[in-house]
Amino acid sequence: MVLWLVAIAAVEIAGISARAADFDPEGLTRPYGELGNLLLAPAARWDSVWFLSIAHDGYSDAARTAFFPLYPLLARGVVGGLLLSFAASLIGLAALHRLGQIELGEPAARAAVWLIACFPASFFLTAVYSEGLFLALSVGALLAARRERWVWAAVFGCLAAATRSAGIVLLVPLVMVWWTQRPRRGRDAAWLALVPLGLAAYCAGLAIAGLDGLAPFHAQDVWFRSFAGPFAGAWDGAVAAFDGARQLLSGSRTPVYFARAGGDPYINAAHNLELFAALVAAVPALIGVWRRLPPAYGAYVVVALALPLSWPVEPQPLMSLPRFELALFPLFLWLGWWAVRGRRRLLVLCGLMFALQALAVSEFATWHWFA
Numbered sequence: 001m002v003l004w005l006v007a008i009a010a011v012e013i014a015g016i017s018a019r020a021a022d023f024d025p026e027g028l029t030r031p032y033g034e035l036g037n038l039l040l041a042p043a044a045r046w047d048s049v050w051f052l053s054i055a056h057d058g059y060s061d062a063a064r065t066a067f068f069p070l071y072p073l074l075a076r077g078v079v080g081g082l083l084l085s086f087a088a089s090l091i092g093l094a095a096l097h098r099l100g101q102i103e104l105g106e107p108a109a110r111a112a113v114w115l116i117a118c119f120p121a122s123f124f125l126t127a128v129y130s131e132g133l134f135l136a137l138s139v140g141a142l143l144a145a146r147r148e149r150w151v152w153a154a155v156f157g158c159l160a161a162a163t164r165s166a167g168i169v170l171l172v173p174l175v176m177v178w179w180t181q182r183p184r185r186g187r188d189a190a191w192l193a194l195v196p197l198g199l200a201a202y203c204a205g206l207a208i209a210g211l212d213g214l215a216p217f218h219a220q221d222v223w224f225r226s227f228a229g230p231f232a233g234a235w236d237g238a239v240a241a242f243d244g245a246r247q248l249l250s251g252s253r254t255p256v257y258f259a260r261a262g263g264d265p266y267i268n269a270a271h272n273l274e275l276f277a278a279l280v281a282a283v284p285a286l287i288g289v290w291r292r293l294p295p296a297y298g299a300y301v302v303v304a305l306a307l308p309l310s311w312p313v314e315p316q317p318l319m320s321l322p323r324f325e326l327a328l329f330p331l332f333l334w335l336g337w338w339a340v341r342g343r344r345r346l347l348v349l350c351g352l353m354f355a356l357q358a359l360a361v362s363e364f365a366t367w368h369w370f371a
Contacts, residue, residue, distance in 0.1 A: 003123055003361050007042035010362035016041075017367035028052040029078065029128075041365040043082050048128035051075060059211060066219035069202055070162040071130035081128035089125040092136035093117065096329055099143045103293055104337045111346050112336030116329065118349075120356040121322035121371055123364065131326055134163045139329055141170050142296075145177040154194040161198030165216065166327065169303040171195045176296035225311040233312030234279060240317050241276035244269030271369075275318035282325055288334040297330035304328055322360075323371040 024030070029044035029052065030037040044052070047067070054064055055072040075081035093113050100109025116122060125132040141156035153174055160167030171192060178189050199216075207213030220226070228236065247269040282305075290298035304327070313319040325331065339346040363370045 003358060004042050006358045007123075007361045007365035008038060011038060011041045011365050014362075014366050016365075020367040023367070024049045026053070028056070031078065040078060040082070042123060042361055043085075043126065044078050044128045045364050045367055046369070048078075048081070051081065051128055051130070052078065055081075059206060059209065059215075062212070062215055062219055063222045065206065065211070065215040066165075066223055068130070068163050068165065068167075068216070069205070070159060070198075071133050074133070075128065078128060082126070085126050085128065085132040088136040089132035092125075092132060092139050095136065095139040095143050096332070099139060099146065099329075100333050100336060102143075102146055103297075104333060107340040108333070108337040110336070111339045112329075112332045114346065114350050115335050115339065115353070116326070116332040118351075118353040118357060119322075119326060119332070120353055120360050121326045123357060123361040124323055124326060124371075127364075129323075130163050131323065134160060134167065134327055135329065137163060138167070138170055138327060142173060142177070142300075145174050148181060148188070150178070150188040150191045154191040157192070157195035158198040161195055162202055163198075164327075165199075166304050166307055166324075168196060168199050169300065169307070172303050173296035173300040176299055177294070180294070180296075220311055224313050226314075227310060228312050229310065231306060231309045233309040233317045236312050236314075236317035237272070237276050237279055237321075240272040240315065244272040248273075272316060272318070275316070275321050278322045278325060279318055282328075282331060285331040285335055288338060289330045292334055292337060293330060297333070301328050301330050320371045 023046065028049055029040075032040065050064060050067050051072045052075075054067055054069070055076045059065055059069075071081075071084070075084050093116070096116065097109045097113050100112045104112075125135065137156045137160035141153050141160060144150070144153035144156060157167065157170045157174055160170055174192050174195065175189070178184065178192065181188070203213040203216065206215055212218065286298065286301055289301055305324070308318070308321060308324050335349070336346075339349055360370045
């Protein structure tokens with residue numbers, strides 16, 4: 001509620017970007033009149049347009065195929081997407097709490113929920129984006145696997161693979177959890193073959209509709225992502241951050257643009273620094289995950305990060321990294337464990353991240369690019 005009010009106040013005080021109509025020419029994010037659109041400002045911006053256009057018209061071009069079908073299929077509109085995101089996020093946080101109890105105990109589990117809720121990109125959980133749904137399904141899959149409920153683990157993994165491209169990599173931690181169970185039953189592993197079917201069903205649906213069944217794999221080119229080598233985006237992000245720092249220190253205000261469907265939003269040098277800071281902040285948490293949690297969790301973070309870090313965007317190699325990190329719930333499990341082991345760590349971390357989230361949601365609501 002606090003974040004929602006902050007975002008609405010930002011729109012009232014600063015207004016929205018003059019470029020907003022360029023990115024939503026059909027007005028899909030503003031169908032409810034002046035007051036209704038203001039109240040929904042923190043929920044429907046940027047990629048929301050793509051999810052809503054798919055919900056209304058299906059897949060009509062290659063750019064849309066980068067957005068997987070389960071979320072728009074379930075949403076079918078701004079209010080429907082908002083309710084779906086809220087419900088899925090609550091379920092995801094509840095599942096994260098239960099998983100944290102199993103792995104790290106109650107105090108760490110509670111702290112992990114607070115930390116992921118305060119994370120600077122967490123407003124995406126309740127926006128018309130697929131983050132909340134993907135969090136619920138991915139955490140649900142690992143929770144079901146830890147409880148040895150393999151049918152549910154496979155079903156949740158399959159649905160996650162139909163929600164986001166990263167869903168397919170859930171197969172890695174699920175197989176690793178299965179490998180550690182005693183006795184190790186082949187029929188349980190067989191259920192995990194359902195996970196890739198989420199992606200396969202999406203590709204088959206496109207082909208049946210007369211489109212390119214492999215379009216989701218080619219869509220990265222449309223969005224200016226290209227394979228640069230395993231984790232090469234980390235180095236590219238460091239170089240971009242260094243160049244950004246040099247530009248800021250020199251006092252240069254030369255704008256940097258990157259192409260995006262519908263327009264060319266301004267990206268200043270500071271944004272590359274922010275994105276690189278998000279990557280650097282994830283490193284100690286990833287090390288902590290490997291040291292404190294079962295190996296399946298660390299493996300999941302590594303293979304999930306491999307996707308954005310191996311297919312960077314030029315000239316903003318780490319674009320959307322905070323939003324990708326939001327789905328990496330093992331990082332928050334470890335951070336919760338670490339936070340409760342020191343006096344006031346949790347309070348300081350939550351306060352800092354919540355303040356950053358307030359700034360981020362204000363940018364988002366006023367149609368300025370974040371993540």
